[in-house]
Amino acid sequence: MKNEGYSDVVIIGGVAAGPKTGAALARRMPDIKITLFQREEYISYASCGMPYFASGDVNSFNSLTMTSYGVERSVDFFKKTKGFDVITGSEVTSIDRSTKTVTVRTIADGIVYTHGYGTLVIATGARPVHPSFSVPDHPNMRYFTSPDDALYFKKTAQQGKLNSVVIVGGGYIGCEMAEAVRVWGFETTLIERESQILPVTLDADIAELVKSEMVRNGVNVITGASVISIQTKENRLSLDVTNNGVLEADYVILCLGVRPEASLAASCGLSIGKTGGIIVDEHMRTSDAAIYAGGDCVELKHGVTGIGAHVPLGSLANRHGWIIAENISGKAASFSNVLGASVIKVFGLNTGCTGITENAARAHGIDVEYVLAAFSDKPFYYPDANDIVLKMVFAKDTRTLLGLQAAGRGDICRRVDVFSSLLRNHANINDLLAFEHGYAPPFSEALDPLHHMGSIALAMDRGLSFINPLRAIAYFVKNEAPSGAMILDVRETLQYNANPWPEAGNPRILHIPLNDLRDRLHELDTSKEYHILCGKGARAYQAWTILHNAGFSRAHVIAGGMTFLSGIVR
């Protein structure tokens, strides 16, 4: 086999971690030769922007492959602006660690050659998970991982031939695509195998808010159901779905998640973790000291659980590129661990998380508590104040913070980012109260929701008791409440009348505005169970205090209040 040269650094993969490594390295070591091989012709494109191209929010696909100043990130651009060689349409098919060479095959004409390296960087990304059954050969039967997928969907959507689209998988991409498809006006169905959407990143309660937002916007969301097979039927696609019979669609998008594309690394004997990702140390170095890896193909240590995790996010991949370049250039930069901070917009709802969920914590055997509460992101009196619901998970014994989930029309990113920064420092409940935020009415409340979350956790030490809003729905909407259990609604009469919950005239509702509660305590029975309801939870907390101090031992606040309950489509 012909040897086509040598580079000091060879990079495999040209989407995020690869080009970032090359550019950062060329700035640090201008005299070395760097060559990046990329299988596709597309290079360095904003893959996270593809759902927004599909929806039409982003007009031109070119904008995803351009710099912010309008220059195509082409081979020429990498050579002349960034100072290193990019070879597209060329797949690395094997790595020979003993001779320090890679074998390259050109996609267009199948020419095979070897190329030597001093240091190798593997940035091969992730590949989509395939279903257990074989998918039919139909042009509208797609994944959504490549630019071709995005371009094809948009072209097909624009041609006006689609009536119904089914998305299989309710993870981030599935949810983003549900919106992207629905805004075209198509009948849109999302099918998720688990009992909730976004099962990896959200608990069932917060996920229910996101699902409801989809339902409100006309998406048919089916959870707890698996697609057993997909067939073509008269040029359409037909899906056999457990408990849901057969669905027909003009277009099916499989969003079953991704796995590390580590086959190249595995076949040359690099250590692979349980997640299927390449194992790297804190310097992003693999088990071979001459080989680094970064981006969606690696396994990272989780900052909360301490165990291996596969977290495929463009934000991490870009940082990996920097870390790798620093290390190759002789600086000992570290990527400590991953927290999984992530955000997503689903129609008008912003949602996101960092750290681990209550579910995940329990699965890891951690004894957890959580606070779920609703807030306004700005003072109510300022224009454009919006609601957010937060769920914070923390360790029962040490009070160490474990994770935050957020959903709402308001500003959630600020809280996710700050909480992420607190998690990085193994902060506890008291550190939340020490957080100092920027306050002015156009931006925030005098006390940040994170301060209140800490304060509520302290109140739980004093006995404050919550009922999860999903359980409250089971109790009072599905009538599963224990005999005698009541809703104590402490909202103002106007608010209560405008929006009684679960409905007007429900005999389980006792309505007493908070300010009257002390005077009307005699109407309550200390032996009874009360579930206290208000708008966001603050009044219910105060009402609980009054009841608690009056000897009521079976009082609970309905977490998230009407803000949560109104967010749920029944």
Next chain:
Amino acid sequence: MKNEGYSDVVIIGGVAAGPKTGAALARRMPDIKITLFQREEYISYASCGMPYFASGDVNSFNSLTMTSYGVERSVDFFKKTKGFDVITGSEVTSIDRSTKTVTVRTIADGIVYTHGYGTLVIATGARPVHPSFSVPDHPNMRYFTSPDDALYFKKTAQQGKLNSVVIVGGGYIGCEMAEAVRVWGFETTLIERESQILPVTLDADIAELVKSEMVRNGVNVITGASVISIQTKENRLSLDVTNNGVLEADYVILCLGVRPEASLAASCGLSIGKTGGIIVDEHMRTSDAAIYAGGDCVELKHGVTGIGAHVPLGSLANRHGWIIAENISGKAASFSNVLGASVIKVFGLNTGCTGITENAARAHGIDVEYVLAAFSDKPFYYPDANDIVLKMVFAKDTRTLLGLQAAGRGDICRRVDVFSSLLRNHANINDLLAFEHGYAPPFSEALDPLHHMGSIALAMDRGLSFINPLRAIAYFVKNEAPSGAMILDVRETLQYNANPWPEAGNPRILHIPLNDLRDRLHELDTSKEYHILCGKGARAYQAWTILHNAGFSRAHVIAGGMTFLSGIVR
């Protein structure tokens, strides 16, 4: 003197820290007697919202005195909902620590009595700084610290009798009021004694962006000028201003800052700090173990400088209330120190800071470096992406972070809040790169501006050199550049032609698009001084790298690029 009873806890002051202490304490200790004395009739009002009431953004003053669910925070509300006594219109005139009594005088009828306490909480707030000259007795000669000030301004503005308003003082309230006044259409002048507005919280460069936003919106901003006297003249007000002659106005608002209202504390012998604030320990306890203090009347330890600071912010006052309540109820909660995180909206510009400025650091004898750079808050391809300019100050030797300033139309709060959280942990440059943010195109870039700030600081270690944009303006607009110094503009030709800087045909401009720079290096002279310009700074940084590696030793990036320079009104 008659003794009118005893309370386990007496609180003096009813705006923020006082009511928060009372409410939090009543929840924790329902069986004790708590009494709060407030001089005014107004209680627990959102004073930070007053400028927005003045501007009209907030319609009704009542909304500033109501809970979010529409209930007036009245004496009745505090009694029945919060569970403690509030006595308004009653001024505490002295504290007798030996007998543990306070003397109270009713404002309406001058009745004087004493009231005993077990524990005392001083939350007397701040008072406005007065000018050195005496101000005339004229109804339109006002401060802007009380509800009456806000109500009177709005009434007067609505009556349509005002043509011109002068605001004296360019701190936060002065800047907020400049907008509030200007949106009524009045001729608006802001006078600041220092050479820049917001001199405590911003450096001159970032402050210049804020000033320019005011100027763009029609505010006449005069800096470096003092008001020597104010007189009435034919029912108007006339101001004698250094270097600016005499200004006439229909209305004058003095916003000269505030000082701790600590006279009551001082006269009973409590320790007072250099700032004039009451000295408290980390539990918010004064030099008398039976007396706590919180809010705008206390001196806090600054988290960066370690010395006493007076930071009058509602966000801090509310947290003080919690800390005091925790401690009185027997929990050892701490308020560690203050960072001064704050944000403000000035017309369409968001600005804020946390930690200390470059100026302040130098004044404290700290050897500092800074990074000033511009970013987009979201990917450029996503709708509604907006610019932000950040300035980060860090210690030259230890690389410890010292402060962040931000200004722009984009989302600055997220970065201020995260940086604040990093400062709390004494983070350094490398910790910036370890920050994990929530990324999705509707909210953020794959790399957060804070990541880039860290990366730029690392590049400075490799020699990357900046010129401050204000200096670049002096060089190339005011023609103070050293002989031979050139602007190397590396933007695309279309961008350059659309917006050349400082102007088309300037002989000091050499325009070479970045992608052509390597090929056209021969047009440059290694001995010459080049100031490299692009849109936000990223291309200029890359161009600097190319020049640096080619042996140019006098190349500098114009920090903030065209984003900064275009933000300045010349």
